Amino acid sequence: MAERVGAERLAIALRDAITRLNRRVRQERPVGDLTFSQLSALTSLQLAGALTPRELADVERVQPPTMTKIVGKLEDRGLVARTPHPTDRRQVILAATERGRAVFAQFEKARNEWLARQLDELSSEDRDTLERAAQILQQVARAE
Amino acid sequence: MAERVGAERLAIALRDAITRLNRRVRQERPVGDLTFSQLSALTSLQLAGALTPRELADVERVQPPTMTKIVGKLEDRGLVARTPHPTDRRQVILAATERGRAVFAQFEKARNEWLARQLDELSSEDRDTLERAAQILQQVARAE
């Protein structure tokens, strides 16, 4: 039971930290920019190479119509292209364009700059802690 | 320089983890609910006792008009009350109502339940790591 109480307290602290950090990072936008969600989708797409909208929605943990919107924005900017699925004509294949890959690298860097600068000022113990925490959190986020 | 590269890699991993976890936690809504932002504002208000809209906006890291909206929703639900500032008539004092405090405790619990359950299943080493990470992250988020 002590375990349980600890987990709840930790949950509150973590959620608080994450909410605030999320808002903080979100504030740092490179000019001419992509939004957070767009960047995240573009990232997933590049890591995977190519995905259908549904797959991308699942990876990003949003509903398909939401992903339709986000991909639409990326397509408007010429960063992502839709191509038909070779065998199943219901499906669509999404992939980053040449320009998408270029723009991505550039914005991603700027996007992370503020956070990286902050992290740079921490002790290496703290960075190690965050390193492990990031892995744990990614695992938790992936849980059903 | 190795430091710098490490910080950038860590920034990417952390941001990714935070984005996904944030979305994941956001999905878990108690019925009849408050949104994430509303809950967060209510929490800050209770922790502080009472704040002006600007102070609350600063704490929550949003712009004043955004906070006006959020507080408006909370006021509609009778969870927060505005009272005039004793000396400066431009200002307003915000505080949680009796009902606000009650509703808060109930929803907060439900809100954290999923996350607490996940954390409960981690090893105690992992929980310790997250404990420290949460503190570090809160500090980083507070940085200018």
Added chain:
DNA sequence: CGATGTCGTTAGCCAAGCTCATTAGCTAGG
């Protein structure tokens, strides 16, 4: 062939964030 299911999208809603502008009230300098 027909029923049922799946994929993507459209339509329409609401929340959350922003900027710009406005109103009210405070405060300091002449």
Added chain:
DNA sequence: CCTAGCTAATGAGCTTGGCTAACGACATCG
């Protein structure tokens, strides 16, 4: 003491991002 300029809160209006419901096109299985 009064006016010029600052600050507080809000309002108006926009964009994004999330959702559900519903639909059309296609696939698949009996």
